[in-house]
Amino acid sequence: ELVTPALLRSWQVSRDAEGKDDRGTVLVIGGARRTPGAAILTGRTALRAGAGRLTLAVAVASAVASAVSLPECGTVGLPEKGQRIDGSAAADALGADLETADVLVVGPGLDNAEDTADLLRSISPKIPQDAAVVLDAYALGVLPGLPELGELLSGRLVLTPNRTEAARLLDTDEIEDADAAALDIARRYGAVVTSKGRITAPDGRAWEIPAGNPGLATSGSGDVLAGAVAGFLARGASPDQAACWGTYLHAAAGDRLSSSKGPLSFLASELLEAMPQVMTELTV
Numbered sequence: 001e002l003v004t005p006a007l008l009r010s011w012q013v014s015r016d017a018e019g020k021d022d023r024g025t026v027l028v029i030g031g032a033r034r035t036p037g038a039a040i041l042t043g044r045t046a047l048r049a050g051a052g053r054l055t056l057a058v059a060v061a062s063a064v065a066s067a068v069s070l071p072e073c074g075t076v077g078l079p080e081k082g083q084r085i086d087g088s089a090a091a092d093a094l095g096a097d098l099e100t101a102d103v104l105v106v107g108p109g110l111d112n113a114e115d116t117a118d119l120l121r122s123i124s125p126k127i128p129q130d131a132a133v134v135l136d137a138y139a140l141g142v143l144p145g146l147p148e149l150g151e152l153l154s155g156r157l158v159l160t161p162n163r164t165e166a167a168r169l170l171d172t173d174e175i176e177d178a179d180a181a182a183l184d185i186a187r188r189y190g191a192v193v194t195s196k197g198r199i200t201a202p203d204g205r206a207w208e209i210p211a212g213n214p215g216l217a218t219s220g221s222g223d224v225l226a227g228a229v230a231g232f233l234a235r236g237a238s239p240d241q242a243a244c245w246g247t248y249l250h251a252a253a254g255d256r257l258s259s260s261k262g263p264l265s266f267l268a269s270e271l272l273e274a275m276p277q278v279m280t281e282l283t284v
Contacts, residue, residue: 036059105134154190157191
């Protein structure tokens with residue numbers, strides 16, 4: 001099914017809120033010492049998409065700078081061993097921020113598979129039972145080795161793999177049929193999958209985004225996509241609807257920037273400035 005403005009208008013998520021807690025709390029866990037900007041992009045996008053409260057959990061060395069860069073967020077410094085995040089200590093560092101999150105995004109800016117696997121093992125027992133989870137980047141790559149996590153999150157999980165990450169999720173060297181692979185991933189992990197403008201649910205339903213362009217293949221673009229999905233999850237959308245909303249918003253913003261700045265000249269951070277107008281047109 002094509003994701004059209006008419007379809008999205010029929011899936012309106014709540015715009016009523018008496019306070020920020022009514023719009024949901026997003027916790028972004030990522031941002032290794034060298035790449036805190038990825039977590040910042042994800043968090044800023046979640047707020048743009050309508051989330052009410054944001055916490056960034058990044059390497060302790062980057063926590064203060066991240067808070068200054070994005071003053072709308074709270075921050076948690078993740079302990080480090082040397083210059084790497086100590087994933088096994090993540091749950092203790094997060095404390096109540098983890099236990100009260102409505103949506104978790106794990107992966108943006110993480111740069112080590114072993115640390116990421118340790119982090120996911122650490123936090124999984126304390127993820128709230130009704131929290132939605134978005135896994136991105138390194139968190140996708142280590143998921144096949146954590147079958148207990150897939151079982152725990154089945155039905156409330158969104159995955160955002162590129163082609164290489166999709167191959168890792170299926171434990172294969174190469175993806176020949178991207179659509180079939182997305183369905184295999186969705187069924188294997190009980191997750192909604194958004195990849196290359198196609199959204200696939202475990203029950204076989206699928207949606208196509210009639211937008212997007214090569215300019216979206218730029219550094220940070222995937223972090224923006226993950227944040228957009230998280231923002232709609234925070235507002236109460238189901239995983240499939242949040243993935244459709246977020247993916248459409250990401251692609252449509254990219255098309256507008258392609259026209260105004262050139263097909264390969266816009267930055268991922270500029271997607272955030274194009275999104276509000278797209279959202280306004282979809283909610284009138």
